[in-house]
Amino acid sequence: MSLPRIAVDAMGGDEGVRVMVEGAALARRSHDKFKFLLVGDQARIEAALEDHPNMRGASEILHCDDVISGDEQPTRAIRRAKTTSMGLAVNAVKEGAAGAAVSAGNTGALMAISKIALRTMPGIDRPALAALMPTLEPHDVVMLDLGANTEADARNLLQFAVMGAAYSRIVNGFEKPVVRLLNIGTEEIKGTDALRDAAAHLTAASAKNEGGLALQFDGFVESDKINRGETHVVVTDGFSGNIALKAIEGSARFVTDLLKQAFTSSLRSKIGFLVSRPATELLRHHLDPNNHNGAVFLGLNGVVVKSHGSANAKGVAHAVTVAARLLEDKLTERIAHDLNELGAAALKENGNGTAPGSEALA
Amino acid sequence: MSLPRIAVDAMGGDEGVRVMVEGAALARRSHDKFKFLLVGDQARIEAALEDHPNMRGASEILHCDDVISGDEQPTRAIRRAKTTSMGLAVNAVKEGAAGAAVSAGNTGALMAISKIALRTMPGIDRPALAALMPTLEPHDVVMLDLGANTEADARNLLQFAVMGAAYSRIVNGFEKPVVRLLNIGTEEIKGTDALRDAAAHLTAASAKNEGGLALQFDGFVESDKINRGETHVVVTDGFSGNIALKAIEGSARFVTDLLKQAFTSSLRSKIGFLVSRPATELLRHHLDPNNHNGAVFLGLNGVVVKSHGSANAKGVAHAVTVAARLLEDKLTERIAHDLNELGAAALKENGNGTAPGSEALA
Numbered sequence: 001m002s003l004p005r006i007a008v009d010a011m012g013g014d015e016g017v018r019v020m021v022e023g024a025a026l027a028r029r030s031h032d033k034f035k036f037l038l039v040g041d042q043a044r045i046e047a048a049l050e051d052h053p054n055m056r057g058a059s060e061i062l063h064c065d066d067v068i069s070g071d072e073q074p075t076r077a078i079r080r081a082k083t084t085s086m087g088l089a090v091n092a093v094k095e096g097a098a099g100a101a102v103s104a105g106n107t108g109a110l111m112a113i114s115k116i117a118l119r120t121m122p123g124i125d126r127p128a129l130a131a132l133m134p135t136l137e138p139h140d141v142v143m144l145d146l147g148a149n150t151e152a153d154a155r156n157l158l159q160f161a162v163m164g165a166a167y168s169r170i171v172n173g174f175e176k177p178v179v180r181l182l183n184i185g186t187e188e189i190k191g192t193d194a195l196r197d198a199a200a201h202l203t204a205a206s207a208k209n210e211g212g213l214a215l216q217f218d219g220f221v222e223s224d225k226i227n228r229g230e231t232h233v234v235v236t237d238g239f240s241g242n243i244a245l246k247a248i249e250g251s252a253r254f255v256t257d258l259l260k261q262a263f264t265s266s267l268r269s270k271i272g273f274l275v276s277r278p279a280t281e282l283l284r285h286h287l288d289p290n291n292h293n294g295a296v297f298l299g300l301n302g303v304v305v306k307s308h309g310s311a312n313a314k315g316v317a318h319a320v321t322v323a324a325r326l327l328e329d330k331l332t333e334r335i336a337h338d339l340n341e342l343g344a345a346a347l348k349e350n351g352n353g354t355a356p357g358s359e360a361l362a
Numbered sequence: 363m364s365l366p367r368i369a370v371d372a373m374g375g376d377e378g379v380r381v382m383v384e385g386a387a388l389a390r391r392s393h394d395k396f397k398f399l400l401v402g403d404q405a406r407i408e409a410a411l412e413d414h415p416n417m418r419g420a421s422e423i424l425h426c427d428d429v430i431s432g433d434e435q436p437t438r439a440i441r442r443a444k445t446t447s448m449g450l451a452v453n454a455v456k457e458g459a460a461g462a463a464v465s466a467g468n469t470g471a472l473m474a475i476s477k478i479a480l481r482t483m484p485g486i487d488r489p490a491l492a493a494l495m496p497t498l499e500p501h502d503v504v505m506l507d508l509g510a511n512t513e514a515d516a517r518n519l520l521q522f523a524v525m526g527a528a529y530s531r532i533v534n535g536f537e538k539p540v541v542r543l544l545n546i547g548t549e550e551i552k553g554t555d556a557l558r559d560a561a562a563h564l565t566a567a568s569a570k571n572e573g574g575l576a577l578q579f580d581g582f583v584e585s586d587k588i589n590r591g592e593t594h595v596v597v598t599d600g601f602s603g604n605i606a607l608k609a610i611e612g613s614a615r616f617v618t619d620l621l622k623q624a625f626t627s628s629l630r631s632k633i634g635f636l637v638s639r640p641a642t643e644l645l646r647h648h649l650d651p652n653n654h655n656g657a658v659f660l661g662l663n664g665v666v667v668k669s670h671g672s673a674n675a676k677g678v679a680h681a682v683t684v685a686a687r688l689l690e691d692k693l694t695e696r697i698a699h700d701l702n703e704l705g706a707a708a709l710k711e712n713g714n715g716t717a718p719g720s721e722a723l724a
Contacts, residue, residue, distance in 0.1 A: 136619060147546055150554060184509055184604040192512060192601070223605045224612030239554070242546040243585045243602050247609035248616075250586030255617040257498060258648055262641035269641035276634020279624035286620055 003033050004099025005060075006323050007092040010040035010048075011067040011085035013104025014309045017044045020104065023307075023316020024059070025052035027324070030317075034058065034324055037098045040085040041065050064088055068109045070309065077109030078116055086110060090117045093302040100303035100323040104316065110306055111148055111297060118302040121332055123339045126152075127299035128160050128238070129306070130167050131245065132292045132322075137229030139172040140292055143182075145238040146245050148297070152237035154197035157181065161202060162338045163298035164233040165215035170329040171322060176214060177232035180221035182240055190220065194237075205342050214338045223247070252287055290315030294322035298335070303327055365395050366461025367422075368685050369454040372402035372410075373429040373447035374467025376671045379406045382466065385669075385678020386421070387414035389686070392679075396420065396686055399460045402447040403427050426450055430471045432671065439471030440478055448472060452479045455664040462665035462685040466678065472668055473510055473659060480664040483694055485701045488514075489661035490522050490600070491668070492529050493607065494654045494684075499591030501534040502654055505544075507600040508607050510659070514599035516559035519543065523564060524700045525660035526595040527577035532691040533684060538576060539594035542583035544602055552582065556599075567704050576700045585609070614649055652677030656684035660697070665689055 010020045017040055028034045035058050038045050042063040049055050068077045068086045081087030086105045092098040094117045103110050111129065120127055130144035144164045145152065152160065161179050168177035181199055183191040188199070202217035221231050223244045236244065259280075263273040273280070285291065293315035295306040303326045307319035372382045379402055390396045397420050400407050404425040411417050430439045430448045443449030448467045454460040456479045465472050473491065482489055492506035506526045507514065514522065523541050530539035543561055545553040550561070564579035583593050585606045598606065621642075625635040635642070647653065655677035657668040665688045669681035 136616065150546070182605065184512070184601055184608075222612075223609035224615070226609065227612055227616040239546055240602060240605050243544065244605050244609045246546075247585035247588065247606045248613040250584075250589055251610040251613035252617050253586070254498065254589040254610075255614050255645070255649070258645050259621070259642075262644045263638060265641055265644065269638045272634050272636075272638020272641060274634075275637055276625060276631045279627055279631035279634060280621075282624045282627065283617070283620050287617070 003035070003324060003328060005035035005037050006320060006327075007037040007039060007089040007098035007101040008320070009085045009089040009101065009103035009105055010038045010045050012106070013307065013311065014070075015104070015312065017041065018048045019311075019313050020316055021045060021048035021052065021055070022313035023311070024320055025055050026313050026317035027320040028054055028058060031321065031324060034320070036060070037062055037089070037092055039064060039089040039092070040067075062088055062092065068105050070106050072106055072109055074108045074112035077106065078112050081113050081117065087113050087117075090114050090304060093304070094118055099327045100305065102305045102307055102316075102319050102323050104307040104309055104311060107147070107306055110304065114297050114300055114302075114304045118300040118304070120299055121301050121336065123336060124159050124163070124299040126156055126159070127297050128163060129295055130164055130298050131295040132171065133227065133245070133248065134286055134292055135227050135229030139174075139229065139232070141226060141229065141231060141234060142168045142171070142177075143226065143234040143236070143241055143245060144298065145236065145241050146295065147238040147242040149238040151239065152194065154194045154201065157194060157198035157235055157237070158201055158342065159299065159339065160235045161198070161215065161217070161233065162342055163335050164235055166331060166334045166338055167296060167298060167326070168232045169214065169334070170325055170331060172232065174232055176216045178230065179215045179217050179233040179235060180219060180231045182223060182226075182234050182236035182244065183220035184222065186220045186222065195220070198235075212341045214334075214341060256287070290318060292318070294319035296322065296326065298331075301332060303331055365397070365686060365690060367397035367399050368682060368689075369399040369401055369451040369460035369463040370682070371448045371451040371463065371465035371467055372400045372407050374465045375669065375673065376432075377466070377674065379403065380410045381673075381675050382678055383407060383410035383414065383417070384675035385673070386682055387417050388675050388679035389682040390416055390420060393683065393686060396682070398422070399424055399451070399454055401426060401451040401454070402429075424450055424454065430467050432468050434468055434471055436470045436474035439468065440474050443475050443479065449475050449479075452476050452666060455666070456480055461689045462667065464667045464669055464678075464681050464685050466669040466671055466673060466681075469509070469668055472666065476659050476662055476664075476666045480662040480666070482661055483663050483698065485698060486521050486525070486661040488518055488521070489659050490525060491657055492526055492660050493657040494533065495589065495607070495610065496648055496654055497589050497591030501536075501591065501594070503588060503591065503593060503596060504530045504533070504539075505588065505596040505598070505603055505607060506660065507598065507603050508657065509600040509604040511600040513601065514556065516556045516563065519556060519560035519597055519599070520563055520704065521661065521701065522597045523560070523577065523579070523595065524704055525697050526597055528693060528696045528700055529658060529660060529688070530594045531576065531696070532687055532693060534594065536594055538578045540592065541577045541579050541595040541597060542581060542593045544585060544588075544596050544598035544606065545582035546584065548582045548584065557582070560597075570705075574703045576696075576703060618649070652680060654680070656681035658684065658688065660693075663694060665693055
């Protein structure tokens, strides 16, 4: 099967053209069927390509010299979609010139441009941003929404559950990912009405359709358990998800900073550090965001992957590979199919965010 | 000055009477003016006291043999306030038999019992739960609300800011603690209406009353910066606060678990671990929740401190010392005074959660 090519915004991100091209080349070393549309300044892309003979014949350049800046307002970015590398990369997906787009640029601008160019898929009210995070287990956990929507009602949360499960199945290979709603306690009475309604509907759907449902719903999860690995998909609104994601990142950095301080506090500890370096390298590898890079805008008519602004070539390669797998495994079609199984369409028609049948379960 | 005694719920928490009494005795070793009302089973308290001659003459026992369980519903706990160690400890504050209460029991029950017995102080609409967390700096950061209120409007957030700043001043000794609102970005347009309104009011109040205001408001903070130490008080609603707190705890545990795995993965790393033990002990000490123990219900007519359910004697001693300092420094009176300075009373009268003058600032 030939894979549609991947449009890479070569100009977005802090690291510039060289790292984006190197990342694409690195991904291609493991997957030689990958093909690319590299969007950005032709001369700089050509210069970067010279170091990567494995990209010859596998990449086309779409020239443009304008770039969306890191702090550009989404409203302004939208107006500049036709002349910027980010806008043209997403547009290539809309026009069918590429199957997926990868950008390391401004998240808000990428979301806004993608929503307008690709539009929300049928059955989804609002797209969501989903990311991968490390766990104690070999697999990553998927968390969404991470900030595309400040608030979410029960219907949004259900749709996020379906989209997140599809992402987890493709990236981590689970047949029925364990899905939980992020809450401040695990008892049924905890949290907001939206959370309780979403939980009631997911529980009812699981009971009715145990065989066909593409996820296992298992109630609420608290944020101290996100990284344990027992939950495969953590579903929440964009405000709480953003708070949880950044709290986890900040706390991990805090502990590793303390560790560095401790290891350099005496000669003895410096020696201990050198001796145990292979162990701390293991830790560093496990926590390295480049090994978990590739947040995805789920719920659009097309695949758009956001690479960390500061990702290195390995990180870009990871994001490109995520995009390719989502394409290959037909993410959008899977979501459409699973939404149907969940009966989320019925919830949608209900229109008030309350799960049908949730009264009976209360 | 003689300090009012501290009522200790000797029966709450996972560790039982012995640890609560040992904790009180440990606190008294550094502060010999502390006096206690120990509430719980007389025989067990007397047995525990035998190991601590420094408690002789400094403690009275209030006997009761009933205890609020860890999973008891707040509504049931309220009905049992007159017969349980937690209820009687809080009641002692209400009756003036003690100045403050410390309990390691069920948080929800302690909040409910405290609200009913002590009532919310004038000028405060809703009490909040505030805790201390470690930072890269020598001082702790205060974060509130951590779950007393699932939602918070602008007026609640302002009151939390005042209460958290008073707590930070007393515990960390800052004259004007740096206060920030937790948000998903630092730009003015980010977040909910409640956050933007609260920010506008705090900004206006700071400009008007720079000299008199007992805090420095400095806009929004994202959750990855909570532990950096640049912010002294992080203000948020109970849902987001609980998500952030537990995400930080879970992530710190995740990293230290990975570190343990790494250090035991080979003989070499085990040796490195032994050599660098003093360094990793420093880290353990810094992260040990017992050194930051003592969450406080702010906004009540009286001081109630929640000790971690699993705190050891050192942790209990820390919570007891926090309670004593809040008493000594007249927490409640400070909050009343600072509320006035902020003009939060005006916001209260406005009644719709919108900051007066926020239109002018928009």
